Amino acid sequence: MKKLGFDKWIVVITVTTAALLQTIDSSIVNVTLNQMMGNLGASLGDISWVVTGYAAASAVMITMSGWLTAKLGRRNYFAASIILFTIASIFCGTSTNVWELVFFRVVQGIGGGGLLTTAQSILIQTFPKEDLGIANAIFGLGVIIGPSIGPTLGGFITDNLSWNWVFYINIPFGILATFLTYTYIKEPAEKMLAGKMDWLALVLLVMGIGGLQIILEKGEEKDWFDSRFIVGMSIAAGVGLIGFIWRQLAVKLPILDLRLLRQRRFAVGTLFNFILGFGLFASVFIIPVFCQTILGFTASQTGLLLMPGSIATGMMMPVVGGLMSKNYISPVWYAGIGFLLFFGFCFDLSAISLAAGPDYFFWPLIIRGIGMGLIFIPLTTVTLADLKNIEIPQGSALTGMIRQLGGTFGTAIMTTYISTRTMFHASRLGDNVSTYNPLSVDRIRQYTSLFLSKGDALMAATSKAYGIMQGAVMKQALVMTYADAFLVIGGFFLICVPLLLLFIGKKIEAPAHTEMVME
Template sequence: MKLGFDKWIVILTVTTAALLQTIDTSIVNVTLNQMMGNLGASLGDISWVVTGYAAASAVMITMSGWLSAKLGRRNYFAASIVLFTIASIFCGLSTNVWELVFFRVVQGIGGGGLLTTAQSILIQTFPKEDLGIANAIFGMGVIIGPSIGPTLGGYITDNLSWNWVFYINIPFGILATVMTFAYIKEPDEKIVAGKMDWLALILLTMGIGGLQIILEKGEEKDWFDSSFIVGMSIAAVVGLIGFIWRELAVKMPILDLSLLRRRRFAVGTLFNFILGFGLFASVFIIPVFCQTILGFTASQTGWLLMPGSLMTGVMMPIIGGMMSKNKISPIWYSAIGFLLFFGFCFDLSNISLDAGPDYFFWPLIIRGIGMGMIFIPLTTITLADLENVEIPQGSALSNMIRQLGGTFGTAIMTTYISTRTVFHASRLSDNISIYNPLSAERIRQFTNLFLSKGDALMTATGKAYGLIQGTVMKQALVMTYADAFLIIGAFFLVCVPMLLLFIGKKIQAPAHTEMVME
């Protein structure tokens, strides 16, 4: 199949823009530890760098179709790239964590429409006979982004600083903008933009934002003993219920919630939420654990994550090819994928302070295979009963839910780690006493060590207790992260029997299934 020069440039342009979004989703994860140190942020604070971006992207997915019609597809695509690039500059220039969070939200607003618009550009630019190869090239670009993001971020962090994980977007953003205006054309058929349902958008933002704040700040503010958390709870409930009511009441909703009346689509959307929860949460806590507890460098962490991501990229076309033969139901692929993800989590739930980089290799390979076996089959099952005209709305809704699952998963795991660490530290500290022979002997050894270095008895004893307390806290963190992996795995294990809810008439892949995998 032969493509002309202009069409190759279109592929290169949309793939470059997609890489900006997909790389930036994963590149920051290995820099979080350095950000915490340089910006004086806690784990709860720094998690907003991840969840703020994802939540803003989720909201923008709902608006991308309307904005594309209102501004023109090319103009909206270019504007998204420009906003993303400018926000990247300000992210790098941030001097405190809340500045960084604000500009990450702005960056998410720009990035939210990139993948969706890029896919529509390909579909409308290429005839059916050329769409396969165009989609394959674009798909590889989307897969490469998350694969190289952590490794690239680790190298930049160790050799430059965390700021440069954002500055690196600048030349690619400029290139993609210039190429967009030079080579991407508006479609011949103009799409008429109806009225934007701003009330629905405000209610959605209020609901998602309020719920996100509750999950992130609830523990810090003593939950419902705080008037702030009570206020946010009211805002979240009013926003989400109001959004659902509005979408079911208007003729042209920004998200067609009536699609959830289809059993397979509703169940598939729930599974997408769980998938986002487990994927984002695990991708968030692994780099933090490796660098904070095990002392890995950012580069080591980046290289550690790459094989698993590449395995996902390898598995997706393999599973897609096997599914095209229609010999095995997508339900079975998904079941195996969920079991493999549980196996990955269960393996890491046995982690200890002695774990080195090699310890993570096979668990992450297993997760990579599992992810490859979940993504395309789950999308196929979810969209199988929808009409072709319903697929864009169905795709937008399921992708938004997956993004929200990711933001909630990261927030919940951050809160869980904070509370569970205190629990484990308290239990371990109960054993530190002069009446416990083992701890008394350890205190005596450490005290003698500091005495031999010239410290006074009181100073040496205080240092000995401090050293033991530090060891206790580190062990408590290991136990907490092990529990967190087990909880994430439990979500996936519960999914396996729930797959029976998909059983019904034969599942046929909808048109352009592979194009709705952002």
């Protein structure tokens, strides 16, 4: 088969740049929220909508990207998403109050939601199957590395410039990606069919996905179902999701073709994409939080801590892509090894303690990085292998939406788990701090003597001594909680290994290449 030559690598650079814009921006603002609150005079509840609004809008647009690709054309929709994302970034950076910023973050999410899934379908429909592994490998860097470097990059920019530059940094990359899109990305010869806009389905989709995203983002803050707001959102999300599923199965040309789930491999692969999103975002969430809040690492130290694992993923992607192009073994085996390695990473960190330093994380994060490299490309190949070329944009949209929801579920579940599990461990450890425990009595006596020697009165010294003991108990409870959290995440990946047998069937090949319409 004829190679695409230099142009194919430009396509890879284009879609990878767009993928990085979306994945980095989903997490880069997290470390700038405090500065935004001060500059914009916002409360924590107000500023959190900067994150929630982007995530909800992005999830809705990921779901619609297959239909919009068919309606507008692959190149036009991809370019429009980049342009909208870039323009919204400008207005985010120039916002003068929090609700103006939230509005433009929603607009930015509308643009960003179309980038990942459209980029993936462009690669699959552009490359011959013998080159697809390498192409997916390079593209996977944007998906895997983006969430890891986002907080570090955001912290560096905030410390040295201001929060506004978290958005301004998107502008040159957006302009470059737009130029490359119109210059090198072509439309496929085979055109997808798209029906008229189903406004009822769109309303149900916004209710369902938007409501679910808000529940997961705000549930812990609002005390879950003790809040009328969360109960109302739950009802709206349930009605929206059930109604949307019914609507998509009832119409001939749906916004999101759920009938693709009738194909066993695609359905199983979609489930695995949920678990991949869960593990990727949950681990990226809890490691920086643990290192900075418990071990006292700076944002820069945490970023350097995560870097070797990201490099390991980057090195593995081309290796796995090259091996898959040789068809030595089934992609399912690569994914299985990757899931086992990810479990090994989580199991290793489940023994973490307050004595852990940067060196402690090095090899576990290397193992995680290698595991991610082994999972992403084979999972993508297996999931989309049985789809017709014309079905790939819809398939990519569905798996992308599920992976996004997996990440949101992972972050929300880990947040709730850490909160409740910490109280459990603190209660058990606190039972040992009493006048009936000689060790705790001796420790309190030592602390009390220390404060008395500094001139404190007896009652004040005793109060401070108990305060130190309670702080030590809480800190140890947090360490035990994070250790448990790593085991929970690892358990999800371990369960996946036997479930990979569901992929067994006819020989798995990369989706067929579609010849491009040359202009």
